[in-house]
Amino acid sequence: MSLTISILGISLIGILFTLYKTRVRIEPEKGPLTKEPETHHPVAHIKSVLFLEIPLERIAMGGFSLILISYGWILISGSTLPELELGLLTLASVIMLLLLFKQILVAGISDNFRWRVLALLVISTILTMLIWNRPGLTDPVLLEDTEIYMLTLHLLGLVLGLGGAVILDVMIFHFLNNFKISSREAVIMHLISQMIILGLIFLIVSGVALTLTDPDTFLENPRFLMKMTSVGVVTLNGILLNLFVVPKMEQISFLEGEKEENSGLISAAFIAGSVSMVSWFTVFVLAMINPLETFSYLQLLSAYLILLAVTIAGGLGTKKLYEVKGERA
Ligand code: HEM
Numbered sequence: 636m637s638l639t640i641s642i643l644g645i646s647l648i649g650i651l652f653t654l655y656k657t658r659v660r661i662e663p664e665k666g667p668l669t670k671e672p673e674t675h676h677p678v679a680h681i682k683s684v685l686f687l688e689i690p691l692e693r694i695a696m697g698g699f700s701l702i703l704i705s706y707g708w709i710l711i712s713g714s715t716l717p718e719l720e721l722g723l724l725t726l727a728s729v730i731m732l733l734l735l736f737k738q739i740l741v742a743g744i745s746d747n748f749r750w751r752v753l754a755l756l757v758i759s760t761i762l763t764m765l766i767w768n769r770p771g772l773t774d775p776v777l778l779e780d781t782e783i784y785m786l787t788l789h790l791l792g793l794v795l796g797l798g799g800a801v802i803l804d805v806m807i808f809h810f811l812n813n814f815k816i817s818s819r820e821a822v823i824m825h826l827i828s829q830m831i832i833l834g835l836i837f838l839i840v841s842g843v844a845l846t847l848t849d850p851d852t853f854l855e856n857p858r859f860l861m862k863m864t865s866v867g868v869v870t871l872n873g874i875l876l877n878l879f880v881v882p883k884m885e886q887i888s889f890l891e892g893e894k895e896e897n898s899g900l901i902s903a904a905f906i907a908g909s910v911s912m913v914s915w916f917t918v919f920v921l922a923m924i925n926p927l928e929t930f931s932y933l934q935l936l937s938a939y940l941i942l943l944a945v946t947i948a949g950g951l952g953t954k955k956l957y958e959v960k961g962e963r964a
Contacts, residue, residue, distance in 0.1 A: 642706050642765045649699035649758040653692040656751050687829050691737055695755050698730045702762065717771050721781055724766045725788070725840055731759040732836040736874075743878040778848045788841035793919070796834025796869075800915045803827045804908055814889040814961040821884035828881055832873060839866070858928035861935040862921040869914045876907045889961030901954055909950030913942055 686694060702723050709716065734756040741749045771777060778785070803824060810820045846853050853859045886897045887904060917939055921927060927935065 638765060638769060639706055639710050642762065642769075643703060643710065645758060645762050645765060646699040646703040646706070649755070649762065650696055650703065652754060652758065653696035653699070656692055686733060686737065687826065687833065691734065691752065692755070694733065695730055695759065698726050698759075699762070702727060702766075717774075717777050718781055720766065720769055721772055721777065721844075722784075724763065724769075724772055725785075725844070727759060727763040727766055728840045729836055731756065731763045732839065733833070734759055736832055736836070736877075739874060740877055744882055773847055775848050778844055782845065782848060785841040785844040788837050789845065792834045792837030792841065794834070796831050796838060797915045797919055799827050799831035799834060800911050803831065804912055807904075807908065811887075811889070811957060814957065816884050816887045818885045821881070824884055825877075825881050828873075828877055832877070835870060835873060839870075842866075856928055857930065857932040857935060858921055858925075860932050861939065862918055864936065865914050865917045865921065865939060868910065869918060872907055872910045872914065876911065880904045880907055889957045891962060902951065905950040905954045906947050909946040910943060913946040917942065 685691065705719060705723055709720075734752060738749075738752050738756050741752055766772070806820075806824060806827065807816075810816050810824075816824075846859075880900065880903055883897075883900055884904070887901055888897065889901075921935070930938075
């Protein structure tokens with residue numbers, strides 16, 4: 636009872652905070668039509684509190700409202716609906732990880748700290764922890780009963796994440812047809828990278844739920860442990876890519892006189908792109924091919940490291956190829 640009231644209280648604070656912040660938000664001044672809008676610049680796009688063109692506060696407010704209404708109803712009716720609560724826990728966790736990602740990005744790129752994102756992150760973390768502590772939500776029986784829904788979310792995450800990673804790589808090569816990335820193209824790539832992050836968040840949240848159905852068995856399985864290692868690489872690489880490469884994407888140029896200035900950035904982009912692609916496919920293959928569990932963790936890790944080295948060498952070779960072509964352009 637007291638836990639339900641705390642959840643209601645925190646979600647209400649969250650809603651009031653987002654309402655207040657939405658009200659005081661200052662609309663950016665509209666410039667002349669001929670001028671490129673500020674949001675078409677990658678750094679401005681990252682600094683704005685938008686996620687896939689939706690203000691993060693609205694996403695958080697929607698989530699908090701749903702939690703408030705659902706728990707209000709649970710309190711009034713006195714009913715126990717663990718399946719609904721598990722759905723709300725999933726929603727709260729997704730919002731919390733979205734805000735965490737945005738907070739890391741904003742702190743790493745922006746010169747002025749955004750307290751609003753941090754405050755929302757704290758509220759959503761408390762909310763997630765409170766819902767997590769509701770009785771029976773991490774019970775393996777409930778998690779097994781709802782496995783099909785978590786698998787559905789896992790596969791949706793796979794579509795967005797792996798699909799986005801492939802699209803991003805194809806786009807980069809398409810945009811490099813003229814040996815240069817423009818601001819507009821950089822913003823498009825930032826949007827796709829947000830799609831990938833959303834996919835990864837879905838995969839992590841649903842993945843934890845799937846693992847909790849039988850944690851001991853999963854944690855003894857070398858295929859699963861190797862999958863977690865590659866997920867770690869995908870996550871870290873994704874954060875570094877978003878922090879250090881995506882904001883400077885428009886500086887990528889293979890044209891004479893420009894390529895020398897940003898050689899380090901171009902190498903980082905090609906290395907991070909290769910690591911992303913090979914790691915996403917490694918996780919996918921490890922998840923799908925059951926017989927891989929006959930190999931030890933060390934064998935799987937060695938194969939992954941060799942694959943990584945080969946792909947990074949391939950990425951750097953491709954960069955060299957573009958440099959040669961760019962000289963002739
Ligand atoms: C890049 C991230 C990830 C990708 C691409 C991925 C991919 C997949 C795929 C394709 C499946 C098979 C679904 C099926 O059998 O129909 C799967 C299952 C599963 N995933 Fe993930 N996953 C990712 C992250 C995670 C994370 C972070 C966890 C745990 C924290 C996790 C835990 C599981 C579990 C427990 C299963 C079901 C059991 C199994 O067959 O191994 N996954 N995943």
